[in-house]
Amino acid sequence: MIALGIDIGGTKIAGGIVDDNGSLLDVEYRATDASKGKDYVLEGIDELITELCSRCKPDAIGIGSAGRIDVDSGSVYYATSNLPNWTGLNLKRHIEDRHGIPTIVDNDVNTAGIGEMWLGAGKNEQSTVCVTLGTGIAAAVFVDGKIVRGGRWSAGEIGHMILYPGGRPCNCGQRGCFEQYGSGTALYRSYNERRGEEAIASGRQFFELLATGDIAARDTLDAFISDLAVAFISLANVYDPDLFIVGGGLIDTKEWWWERLERHIREQANPAVASMKLVPAAFKNQAGMLGAAKLGFEYVAELNASK
Ligand SMILES: [Zn+2]
Incomplete structure (x- = not known):
């Protein structure tokens, strides 16, 4: 299985192609430029995903974003002005509508922690x-x-x-x-x-x-x-x-x-x-992508189990 792990940071958006053994096969970056507004940031994320999807066929997308994230619905429960108008945004729905791939969203510190627990110091x-x-x-x-x-x-x-x-x-x-x-x-x-x-x-x-x-x-x-x-x-x-x-x-x-x-x-x-x-921590910058991808794998397994 292959998942995309996306890490939305204050300065850059990192996207990785990850297999279910935890190997990071490819990485791509975009500047976040949050000051240009929500739509600009979303466009950057979409572009990044489209680029990565041209190199593989992912089974899932996992996303770590700043803010307090409602993991069940995939929407942003609360975010500070670092990501303008992010509060209330349903990131899961946006990504699934655009790319047609099962998507799960969590807080970026959680995804980094999940990465460390999966493959790193934890x-x-x-x-x-x-x-x-x-x-x-x-x-x-x-x-x-x-x-x-x-x-x-x-x-x-x-x-x-x-x-x-x-x-x-x-x-x-x-x-x-x-x-x-x-x-x-x-x-x-x-x-x-x-x-x-x-x-x-x-x-x-x-x-x-x-x-x-x-x-x-x-x-x-x-x-x-x-x-x-x-x-x-x-x-x-x-x-x-x-x-x-x-x-x-x-x-x-x-x-x-x-x-x-x-x-x-x-x-x-x-x-x-x-x-x-x-x-x-074992990882400097990759834990977020790896953890987000891990969430993606778990999400797809859950979807398959409930079929
Ligand atoms: Zn405080």
């Missing part, structure tokens, strides 16, 4: 929390071999756990969310806050300063690690995972914080969860 595991630390923070949660999606398709939105009541405003409408303290974006904002000026504008600049021995950067990193530890310990007490699988853009800087995060957790967590393990 292979052979049953209970994991797959955390993405990037410009934002989210997780795919697996308990006893099943992904947890929740009543409003919002399970795993760990970036919006409140760490500091009344703290920094978040684009979700709350204040003091984890994402405002533990993400790559938060790192440089925290640094600027500490300095009392807009000194830097990216996570990359932050780590450059850190490498020069900048004291404010060092203090910012200390607070960042401490906040991450608090969040991971809380998650461990809620889900009791065998493993935390950690991916996302910040993983590229892990030599600065990984070991200290592990130490903080060992020192502060209760004995029941202090032995929890953290492992880096």
Whole structure:
């Protein structure tokens, strides 16, 4: 069997041809250009699928998209303005009408987690929390071999756990969310806050300063690690995972914080969860495509079983 795995990201749309052994046979990309609007993004997705379909005959299409996705209907339950007018869109219906191939849609962090569980760091595991630390923070949660999606398709939105009541405003409408303290974006904002000026504008600049021995950067990193530890310990007490699988853009800087995060957790967590393990994600950019394709295979099997 062959499935297309489509990963709709903020900057690019990735599409892969995947066989049911998990081999990625071919890959194609398009720029998302979300600022050009919903129709433009959809056109990019359609073009990408048409191109991939000219190279194979897929049995299914799996799609991972930003936003909270109603997996049953294939529509977007809620998405931020990063993908304009995405909320309410029935992506499954759109793709099936256009391409005539059974399609299933899930949240992009979930599809990446499914990819890691299928072929990556979570292979052979049953209970994991797959955390993405990037410009934002989210997780795919697996308990006893099943992904947890929740009543409003919002399970795993760990970036919006409140760490500091009344703290920094978040684009979700709350204040003091984890994402405002533990993400790559938060790192440089925290640094600027500490300095009392807009000194830097990216996570990359932050780590450059850190490498020069900048004291404010060092203090910012200390607070960042401490906040991450608090969040991971809380998650461990809620889900009791065998493993935390950690991916996302910040993983590229892990030599600065990984070991200290592990130490903080060992020192502060209760004995029941202090032995929890953290492992880096096995895939950088392919997990989303692979996981989306895996969902596609499962969906087709389900359709065939109900015939
Ligand atoms: Zn929030």
